[in-house]
Amino acid sequence: MNYTGVKPSVLCVDDEVGVVRSLRWLLQDEFHVETACMAREGLELLLRHQFQVVISDQRMPDMTGTEFLGQVRKRQPQAMRLLLTGYSDYQAVLDSINQSEAYRFINKPWDNAELLRIVAEAASISLSTRPPAMQPESFDARESTILVLDSDPASVPLVKGVLGAAFQVLWARTVSDATRLLSDRPVSVIVCESTVGGVSTLPLINMLKEQCPEIVVVVHTAERDARAVRRLLNEGQVFRFLTKPSAVTQLAAMLQLAIGKHRELLLDPRQQRKYRVEALPGLHADEGHPGNAWQPYAARMRQRYSQPE
């Protein structure tokens, strides 16, 4: 961690005083900590300080954590957003991803060492990346290829219908098909299900984020499990989350955002650090793990997508 003398600032918001005090004690050695027990207070603090990391509880009396973090994203987009969750319902988790672009979910109770690590990591990313550049006005369609990873063939015409003929849409119905396609040609955005042919797509997403973090992943799924969604964020840094069946306008908006984000990441590779993922445990150590089968593809992809640092 390379601080230029000034401690990074962290904002902790939780309606439970015990939590806020505990966090302060934990973080105050390495960080400048501000705390609030109400979201309103938090918003006021945002007006007065610049923060690198914002930690918020989900359940608060005046505003939910996702709403609050959504506000944070608007006002201080450089701040990394962490959500403290106990048991949350599915919709809240979804909103955290879509509205507030949370970086991580942190379960209560947390492990102190773990929490420190995440906050430090987030602070580092925040400091090292500039605020994202303005969204380019026009999309260069030639550079944008969309990969649809879904065993349901109806998903392809859906995406094609939304995007129009200018974008190339590829279809893979299995993870191995997707891997092959990804190693053959550049892909901007992946629209995928959480499970394809009985196999979870999470390992693939995780690997992609590690190897090719400029690829933006939108999960479009019938899955309703909150825990699975939390994992998709923590371990896959899924950009957006959409439940099936979705309104066409919603899908269109998400895809446009995803394409825009991809452009942004291409233009400013350091932004990609914001989308770092936790490596799946045992992914590479286990010989038989499907992740290891991707090594050759991963190598090729790294070659293809390698950017100057």
Next chain:
Amino acid sequence: MRHEMLGKLSQQFTWISLAAITCVGLTLVFFEYRQNLMFHAVQAEQVDSVERIQADFIRQAQAVANRDLIAIQESANANVSRLIANSLWRDEIGPFIEKADKAIANSCPPQQPRKCALDRRMRLRGLNAFDQLDRKVRALIQHSEVLKVKVYDLRGITVYSSDAEQIGEDQSGNPGIRDALAGRATSELEYKDAFNTFEGVANKVDVIGSYLSLRVAADERIAAVVETYTDVTPFVRRIEETMAAYEKAARANQAEIEARGQANGSQLFWRGVMQAFIVAALLAALFALLVAVVRRAQRIADRQVRERDAVKRHLAHTEKMRSLGQMVAGVAHQLNTPLAFSRSNVQMVRASLSKLHPLPAPLIIASEMLDDVMIGIDQMNELVRKLRDFTRLDREPTDSVDLREPLASVVYIARAVISTKIRVIESYTELPQITCNVSTLNHAFLNIIMNAAQAIQGEGVITITATSDSDNIEICIRDTGPGIPDDVLPHIFEPHFTTKPLGQGTGLGLSIAADAVAEHGGSIRVETYPGGGSAFFIALPVRPGNAALRITA
């Protein structure tokens, strides 16, 4: 058929229809009876009318026969008188009548008719011509059927009679004589007990007497009236015999008709009885059928009511369980926050303490206390996590899982509430993933384990094993309790069946477990061993197949 199951509907119906059918039956019997009576009346009428007809016929026959006899005999008598006249008129009768005419007076004084008649007789018998006439007449009619001949003159006085006593009588008032004087012949059939005839007294004879006009040959004027009596007893007997025969035949007919009538009557009666029996049997059968139908309806209605009640109770219980589950989850969630910062703070204190070298004496114990606190907090964390896993309220209801994980949660929670004298042993082999409603199965497993724990009094062991083959996963929960008695065993999965005293236990635990297993297309059976101990075997198909997986939210 327990009577308490009969129900109001069934009873009402039974009584009402019994009354109705009895009414119908009685009406039918009444009509049958009336019909019988009518038949008998008709029959009697017929018999009567036949009798009348036959009697009429016989009477008529007799009258006709008599009429014919009279007519024939009249004709015969007329012939006889003609013959007598032909042979005796000129010489005997004619002159005699002339003399008789002069001899006796025209009429008698009314005061002494007898004396007058006697006087006449004397005179007439005194005439010479009388004896001659008498002799000739007797000679003519002897050995014939003619019993008496009388001659009357135009004044109606008996001038001659074969019965001497009658001579001289004034019979002018006699209608027969008057008719004959006018030219009309008449005859009469009479029965005479004693009759003076030519040859003496005849007893008990039937005679036909005819009054005939005696016409003189030349100008056919009536000169006298002849009365002739002929014995027709044989003919009358013959007629009577014939009539008797007729009557006998008639009586035979009558008897036959009556007998036939009786036979018909009795046949009708027995037919009627048989019909009545048949109708009664049909009515009884109808009644029985209807009663059966109504009873069945009653049973169905009762069963539906019971089922509805059972469903209501089940739903209520499920609802209660669900809200309890939500409450448990809510409580667990609430516990997360204080657990989080407590843990965090303790960790930090321990970290701070560990920086102290050496640790001051009072703080050594403090440090150890904090170690224990940490253990306590971790225990709480674990329990909260397991509770959350058990209720799975943040998860999808249907999920593909390795059952070892939910089983571990269930066992963990069960251990927290089961007495420490009971050991719980888990032994699982590798299990395939199975798609199921995990919280429902959790509930089922917990119920069975708690049931096993409650069965064990004092010390004991509960063993939970999970094995699988390619098609099924089998979970066995075995306990070292006293076993299940034979009379309890068949009812063990019934809802509300419990061996606990009133107020303890709902009796729903095992039935809910059985329902949960059934929802997944699985099967549950229980074995109990004479030495003690029971084992519940739950088999769940790995692929649900045709079983509809009902997601109970």
